[in-house]
Amino acid sequence: MFSTETPAFHVGSIPVYGRAILSPMAGFSDVPYRAICRTYGSAMHYTEFVPVEALQGKPRSNRFWQRLDQQPSEHPMVFQIFGNNAQKILDAALNIRQLDPDIIDINMGCSTRKVSGRGAGVGMMKSPDLVAETFRLLTQHLDIPITGKIRLGWDENKNFLEIGRILEDNGAALVAIHGRTKQQKYSGQADWEAIAALKQALSIPVIGNGDIDSPELAQKMLDETGCDAVMIGRGAIGNPWIFSGRHQSSLSIEELFTGIQQHTVEMIDYYGEHHGLILFRKHLKRYLQTYQIDRDAITQLVSTDHPDTFFELLEKTKHQLSVVRQAPPARSQPNKTAHV
Numbered sequence: 001m002f003s004t005e006t007p008a009f010h011v012g013s014i015p016v017y018g019r020a021i022l023s024p025m026a027g028f029s030d031v032p033y034r035a036i037c038r039t040y041g042s043a044m045h046y047t048e049f050v051p052v053e054a055l056q057g058k059p060r061s062n063r064f065w066q067r068l069d070q071q072p073s074e075h076p077m078v079f080q081i082f083g084n085n086a087q088k089i090l091d092a093a094l095n096i097r098q099l100d101p102d103i104i105d106i107n108m109g110c111s112t113r114k115v116s117g118r119g120a121g122v123g124m125m126k127s128p129d130l131v132a133e134t135f136r137l138l139t140q141h142l143d144i145p146i147t148g149k150i151r152l153g154w155d156e157n158k159n160f161l162e163i164g165r166i167l168e169d170n171g172a173a174l175v176a177i178h179g180r181t182k183q184q185k186y187s188g189q190a191d192w193e194a195i196a197a198l199k200q201a202l203s204i205p206v207i208g209n210g211d212i213d214s215p216e217l218a219q220k221m222l223d224e225t226g227c228d229a230v231m232i233g234r235g236a237i238g239n240p241w242i243f244s245g246r247h248q249s250s251l252s253i254e255e256l257f258t259g260i261q262q263h264t265v266e267m268i269d270y271y272g273e274h275h276g277l278i279l280f281r282k283h284l285k286r287y288l289q290t291y292q293i294d295r296d297a298i299t300q301l302v303s304t305d306h307p308d309t310f311f312e313l314l315e316k317t318k319h320q321l322s323v324v325r326q327a328p329p330a331r332s333q334p335n336k337t338a339h340v
Contacts, residue, residue, distance in 0.1 A: 001215060001245025003041045009205045009228040011044075012145030012173040014076045014102050016229070018043025020218055020243045023209060023233030024080045024107070024149070031069050032266035033283070036259070037236060041243035043229065044076045049107045051120075052083035052092035068099055075102055078147070082107040084119035086134040093138055093146075103173070105147045106134065108163070111182045122151045122182040125163050132166050139171025147174040149209075152194055155183040164198050176207035176231055186234070196225040207231050215245040238286025248290070257318040260287050261311070268307060277305045291321060
């Protein structure tokens with residue numbers, strides 16, 4: 001539905017063959033989940049964001065470097081980093097350039113106090129001069145596209161148009177925008193009119209983000225804002241089929257559990273049996289949250305860290321759901337109300 005045979009748009013010279021993209025999400029946008037979403041049609045991938053202070057040393061010198069792992073076939077691949085000092089951001093970008101990303105993105109949208117409170121993430125939007133200096137340095141010293149992900153602004157000071165123009169004027173190849181302010185976090189409704197305004201104001205590609213949890217809403221954002229692509233975050237957790245334009249409710253039980261099993265295998269292959277199954281638990285709950293499954297069965301699935309046991313339990317759960325779905329509807333009982 002959202003994939004294209006010819007490039008939908010370009011990030012600098014990098015072609016992107018689709019209009020639906022998995023959003024960078026801390027704790028979720030890892031190698032295994034990106035692989036699943038790519039299978040179902042996500043057109044471009046972002047790493048989890050990494051603080052620039054952790055990228056000053058040699059590769060693999062701390063755990064944050066693992067967030068920049070990528071599969072050989074994973075293109076276009078965007079490394080996302082964040083910081084509050086232009087020179088440190090440049091140093092980190094130059095250091096990770098050796099890992100051969102297609103694109104480097106600066107996170108200016110994270111609203112958590114730990115990040116934004118120190119002037120990074122959306123905190124950068126309070127300092128337009130810092131934004132300008134950062135992108136000027138990056139685009140002067142790197143030979144790959146540099147992009148930025150922003151919000152509407154810090155609070156009621158919605159300066160997204162000013163920041164968007166600064167990014168473009170200083171060499172940014174693309175801007176992604178979440179249609180909420182820092183103060184809103186993830187509450188309220190995303191402002192799609194603001195996304196449309198940014199698209200109209202810039203000549204570089206714009207990706208819209210916010211409130212996409214169905215293929216219909218993804219298409220609606222594309223139609224109403226004119227943005228080049230939509231970025232799907234929370235709406236894709238436990239639902240990678242959204243990238244192929246499908247509702248999870250339209251899946252057969254076989255299709256659902258094939259996806260779950262494939263994701264589990266990816267997690268085990270990447271993290272190892274014990275750690276992979278533990279980390280998969282948060283995904284499994286989201287995959288199964290709309291299905292009527294016995295609580296004890298869920299408890300057993302999220303308690304085991306042994307693959308053989310897990311897959312046996314998964315097969316049993318699959319069978320139980322298949323039986324429920326295939327069962328004929330109950331006959332209505334005749335009205336036995338007595339006549340008086």
